[in-house]
Amino acid sequence: MFPDRVLSGMRPTGSLHLGHYHGVLKNWVKLQQEYECLFFVADWHALTTHYDEPQVIADSVWEMLIDWLAAGVDPAQATLFIQSRVPEHAELHLLLSMVTPLGWLERVPTYKDQQEKLSDRDLSTYGFLGYPLLQSADILIYRATRVPVGEDQVPHIEFTREIARRFNHIYGREPDFEEKALKAVKKLGAKKARLYHELRTRYQEQGDTEALAAGRALLEEAQNLSLGDRERLFGYLEGGGKMILSEPEALLTEASRLPGLDGQKMSKSYHNTIGLREAPDSIARKIRTMPTDPARVRRQDPGNPARCPVWQFHLVYSDQERRRWVQEGCTTAGIGCLECKQPIIDAILEEQKPMLERARVYQEDPTLLRSIVADGCEKARKLAQETMREVREAMGLDYL
Incomplete structure (x- = not known):
């Protein structure tokens, strides 16, 4: 059938933080060693919610790519490219829209959910309604067989499978x-x-x-x-017709276990993030001022780690011995909150050292990054053009 190929993308709407690293990028680094991987900057997707802020997108694209490389994504193992530099995405999106029932788009669970969550933005556009179909085109144009997603995105993959199935059913049976x-x-x-x-x-x-x-x-x-x-x-x-588009499988990934500084999900909207390449003194200051168990008003008051956001960071960054030290020290008031936070500061700074080193190469020589992306766009476009030749032929659009 189709090659075992992984596709994943990320929207450039601001600087990346540790939630992105633990939720997505660490997984990409692992996947690139196991599969043929394509990772893309979804700049068109960013326009579905930020069409009135194009400068945010423009400013974020290159910094986000540096973040990917800093996190360990390897251009020698994976193809990195920018969505809008492969116009075949838009062509396939248009052609698929001809056969996609309107009701299929309206029933995508995240459609109404995002409208409620992003009530401060104008989402009454076709671009927002049709973004799941553009997402499907992103996947199908490369005949990707696996797409790493969290559980909340599984309906999008099932939608893509239905689109592929419908297209193959309509156009896969050639007259001869x-x-x-x-x-x-x-x-x-x-x-x-x-x-x-x-x-x-x-x-x-x-x-x-x-x-x-x-x-x-x-x-x-x-x-x-x-x-x-x-x-x-x-x-x-x-016993069917010609398989033109593949039906991708959802590759379920674990949600990031790293919360924000206040215990909520780490998000720029909540102003509770730690940047992927944030300055060490800023990281230390943020961790030291994190809220802790409200019961610990004074140093001698015992606390409960389960009620403290700092404990969630220990679950990600500390080994069993360190966690036991925190549990005992907190519940007996044997350690203070600042003592508890220091190992987290040390662990995050240690984690970021190789990232900062990798990033520095591309910051000092921006042409190196541009070259990597240009090569990736060229490779991605060749794959996309191959698919589009067959799509046009199947739809009778190869008559010129």
């Missing part, structure tokens, strides 16, 4: 599909063609899933098939 498929079978060579027909018969007549798996493996190993013929034969094997 079977004739083209039979010609493609011959390209396998006499022996493999005979085996392909046997496996297809076993699967379609007897429901033999092992035969289906063997048939897929046979096609994946075939060296002399074009991408179009390969997808035709996958469809013919399974």
Whole structure:
């Protein structure tokens, strides 16, 4: 079928913080070692909620890319690019909009949820209504098979699967599909063609899933098939039409366990963040002034770590021995709140040391970053153009 490929993106609407690192970027660093990965700056998506603040987007793009590289995303292992530099995203979005029922967009759970949460913004636009479809185009243009998301984003992936399914159903059955498929079978060579027909018969007549798996493996190993013929034969094997767009799977990721400085979710909206590359003295000041258990009015008052936001940071940054020290010291008033906070300050500063070193390279030589992104955009666009050739052909738009 399609290559095992991961796609993920992030909107440039401000500086990144440690919540982004622990919730997304650490996972990207891991994924790039396991899969072919494409990570993109979703600048068009940022316009759906910040269309009246384009400068925020412009200012954030390059700093966010430096944050990614500082966090350990490796351009030698992953493709980094900017959404708007690959116009095929917009073309596929337009073409998919022709076959997407309006009700499908209106029922996406985050549509009404975001309208309520972002009541201070004008969201009565087609761009906001249609952003799940643009998100689907982002995924489908690269035929991504896996998309790392949190549980709240799973409906978006299911929506994308439905879009791919509907498109393949409408356009995957070419008028001369079977004739083209039979010609493609011959390209396998006499022996493999005979085996392909046997496996297809076993699967379609007897429901033999092992035969289906063997048939897929046979096609994946075939060296002399074009991408179009390969997808035709996958469809013919399974009894359907040509598979033009893939149906991606949601790759569930853990939500960040790191809260904001006040115990709420870390968010710029709550003014409770620690920047990914924040100055050490600023980090120390923020941690030292964090609220603690209200019961500890005086140094000698015992407290309860479960009621203290600082404890949540220990759960992320401290080992078992350190946590035991905090538990005992807090509940017996054996340590003060500033003593409890110091290991967190040390751990965050230690975590940021390699990030600052990696970032410095790109800050001192901005052309290096531009070169990485230019290469990534070129590679991404080649993949996107390959998909769009087949999409246009399927929709009858290749007549020029």
